[in-house]
């Protein structure tokens with residue numbers, strides 16, 4: 001459905017670009033949820049915006065690579081061309097729905113507007129479709145909510161509205177950038193359940209972005225772990241949680257509360273991700289890696305295939321083998 005090849009997003013002058021996303025590649029199949037996980041500042045949002053063709057302007061730009069939606073390279077198209085072409089439908093939801101909703105317009109009108117843009121129907125017919133969309137996202141009492149204003153809804157309900165608006169274009173791919181990060185845990189679980197249900201019912205692919213390994217474990221089919229603009233490990237959720245191979249992935253897992261219920265303090269990975277442009281040579285994780293060797297500081301790490309579909313960007317990966 002979606003193939004991202006060697007995507008590189010850069011800032012700074014053409015002559016001396018600084019890569020904030022450096023050669024990212026991944027694929028996403030129909031009905032699949034791919035989790036993109038990593039600490040804040042690793043380039044997850046820039047990757048997702050580049051995939052959507054929504055990078056802020058002026059600013060970061062796609063310097064290299066391709067984003068293929070059903071074989072068509074969308075990096076060459078303007079957003080309106082994507083809509084006009086009628087193919088390559090992708091939609092996106094964000095962390096804070098309130099910033100994307102118009103506070104002085106009724107929910108129904110805002111969803112109907114998206115329906116009008118994408119399906120060319122308006123008036124009562126668009127409102128009927130808006131109500132259908134609210135039912136699809138399992139909004140309680142959808143008929144009444146059509147006439148509500150955003151501030152009258154809870155955070156979880158607002159995110160459901162954003163998902164309804166995203167679904168108005170019947171997307172083949174939904175990109176979700178930390179959509180549950182601002183929500184209470186119980187509401188988060190409901191929204192994750194909804195996304196899984198929609199993925200199955202609509203045969204839609206989801207690129208789900210989060211900094212939270214717990215959310216990945218709950219939701220994703222496959223995972224891409226991102227660090228300093230690079231994907232350092234890709235695997236199925238089972239393979240990754242069964243036996244992480246990259247030292248960074250292992251560090252993220254050790255920080256998960258559920259895995260450390262006995263510990264008084266959660267471990268953290270010491271240090272911070274490097275600033276873009278500050279990694280001179282070698283492995284991007286070398287500065288923070290507990291298992292670093294001299295070679296890691298000078299040589300670019302190889303991308304090893306630990307098992308089928310499980311890749312790790314490390315010269316000295318963790319051993320595989322069954323974990324309990």
Ligand SMILES: Nc1ncnc2c1ncn2[C@@H]1O[C@H](COP(=O)(O)OP(=O)(O)O)[C@@H](O)[C@H]1O
Pocket residue numbers: 011020038039040041042043044045046047056059060275276
């Ligand atoms: N408009 C911009 N101009 C320059 N650098 C930016 C811009 N936006 C983000 N960055 C940098 O790009 C890197 C990746 O950011 P981002 O994709 O937002 O990370 P994440 O979503 O993983 O937290 C960060 O180092 C950030 O400081």
Ligand SMILES: [Mg+2]
Pocket residue numbers: 044045046177
């Ligand atoms: Mg982000």
